[in-house]
Amino acid sequence: MAVKVGLLGLGTVGAGTAAILLDPAGRHPLMADIEVYRVGVRSPNKPRPVEIAPDRLTTDLESIVTDPDVDIVVEVMGGLEPARSLILKAIHQGKHVVTANKAVIARYGDEIFTAANEAGVYVLLEAAVGGGIPVIQPLKQALGVNRIHAVTGIVNGTTNYILTRMQQEGGDFEPILADAQKLGYAEADPSADVDGLDAADKIAILASLAFGGRINLADVHSEGIRHVSAADITYADQLGFVIKLLAIARRDTCPVSNEVLDQLQLRVHPTLVPKTHPLASINDVYNAILVEGDPIGQVMFFGPGAGAGPTASAVVSDILSIAASLKSQGATQAPNPLLACTHQHYCKVSPMADIVSRFYVRLRVLDQPGVIGQLGLCFGNHEVSIESVVQIDLHDGVAEIVVVTHEVREANFQTALDEAAGVCVHSDRAQRTAGVVDHQFR
């Protein structure tokens, strides 16, 4: 008997999903057993790239999640509501759920997975992170035999596109963002992407899977790329780095004993990545996720982070997993523990102030004798040991200075920066544009 899918939404991803399901030839043989049974849309008469029989279309989305014949509800409408409520209602009706909605999962994952466990149903979300790249399933399954140390990703295509163009053209952020908006690579309101919020949602989801605990989204430190300038990129290049917006989830270690602690670092920020590092060569809208663990070492997954086809591929792969499980699982049997969500506790997250790293900062100061000495004092007063201070530009009596520190606590660095603001021309508080990474990126 065919497995019946109820699709909520027939936008880009929804239409891509339907297109795969309606054309199973040349794909996994099990695909022929999956039926697009009902499709919920806002406007049933809108022309669409995929043909759905009119009697399968409805504007009544609730009727899909409560339809007793539907086995799997596929939520590809996006947005927080009514997506969240429909997912929860589907679960309460005993339906399995597939979703591409990172925002809902990152915010309401606790509520959703608790409900799913009680109902004994699966909630799968391969498409929520990394578009078409199979990363959620490997993290839950193949990589789960390892003790994961870190998951580091370039998980936002828009910012990676902008940074790649800044790198290649030597251009500044604002004009390239404007061009990316014109080309459809960035939204009219770009905040979710360029301020790192989308990447924060995604790293929260990845961390939850990698470290087997739930994540409070508010615990993820998130900093975007608005302050990265062409000068930063040029100077990083000279130092042997490229600047990437990295999303990092890492098991924290004691800075003194190096002992692994039962708490995580969770952060999104522009990062200087050595050019030889596997993540340094991930360009344009591509995404990549690097997983480090014991005993596997480093593995990386690379591919298209967005787009109708890749995202639909991920959605359908989840549908296929559930369909396969339904074919082999007895009615009275427990859910497959590799598909179900097993954890219930929240992960402890280290305060950002305690992170130890090397830092890079660019400051604008008046070009006058003693100013570098004054800067040095500001840093020294807070035990920030400096690796280099270099003047990279000078015009109109204003000098641009780049400071690279040795390893230091974030809190000390920030306090030193506050003090250094007194020496700076710029009325804004001095900005850290990128934490230089070293021992974390061999």
Add this chain to the structure above:
Amino acid sequence: MAVKVGLLGLGTVGAGTAAILLDPAGRHPLMADIEVYRVGVRSPNKPRPVEIAPDRLTTDLESIVTDPDVDIVVEVMGGLEPARSLILKAIHQGKHVVTANKAVIARYGDEIFTAANEAGVYVLLEAAVGGGIPVIQPLKQALGVNRIHAVTGIVNGTTNYILTRMQQEGGDFEPILADAQKLGYAEADPSADVDGLDAADKIAILASLAFGGRINLADVHSEGIRHVSAADITYADQLGFVIKLLAIARRDTCPVSNEVLDQLQLRVHPTLVPKTHPLASINDVYNAILVEGDPIGQVMFFGPGAGAGPTASAVVSDILSIAASLKSQGATQAPNPLLACTHQHYCKVSPMADIVSRFYVRLRVLDQPGVIGQLGLCFGNHEVSIESVVQIDLHDGVAEIVVVTHEVREANFQTALDEAAGVCVHSDRAQRTAGVVDHQFR
């Protein structure tokens, strides 16, 4: 009730596998339910890196595969026999099998999977290709919803290590091979690696999964790296390429109509890869597998291609998959179609002679007037259109010439080379050292 594992072999990978299973803390919770029940070894008293209770060790491997309490037989002994016979006996006894043995699977996969289907058991082999990289499972599951066009891999760490060092040091093959042997990166008898046979085994397995059919290993064209010289690498570098030993499985297309045919190209050979291509930056012993399909586009998996820890991670991930399936699958239910092997037919493979590609060849000729004209005639006589002919070296009256062709049938190119041998100094038949790739590597 614990899932009981019978381990055949306690060498590097076997000991790594036992080490993970005996120390489940911090890994997937289901790991605590997996027991190292019996371990087959040749010398029970040998000191080992992992402690196994003496009453679990045996030298009688047959007694493990016939033990009624064993659920999963894990074959990590390597070699063709008795590995093949023990795997078959385990299957006939209704045991699930996990193996890291690419040689056995590439040669006897037909026999083994036919037996497994009849017995209703799983035979999983994540460790057979790409060491720790999860690639077999994504190919069977998440990527299976796509129509796969091609799988292209750097799947042999030894040759990639040698080529990387040749590239970085400008050295020639023989001395670097000797050094690699000294360092333990190459075997005393390096043939399986440097002649491309190991890569052929692996691409046969990947092709079988990607294209849903069995592969006759004899159909895989395989050419190693012995003839690649420092001069080739330098010249490729000037042209914007690096030389990699690629294993390629690709759905063939009609060279005239571009229509996709129901037959595959299967080949292993040194290849000029554009420096901007994702596979170009995979260095040292690392492996990477690039999968291209519709609608996903390109995804790549990167990681350690060998080593006890990574390989053991892959072996244990298969054990975990079976254990999870046993926990959720009713006794009377069908096997999970995403874990089982579904295909039974053999794939049709295009003759190598019909492959259309650009080619690169380096020839040694006497430095005398007219010799390039003569070479040109040899190629022209067989409709091989030449893109460039460049003299790259001259000493002792012998000129080294590099010829790069436009797209041409392999058969025409080889016949032209045979004719060109008459002009060449070298008494050996002129060797193609690397096929230039273009439309296949955008």
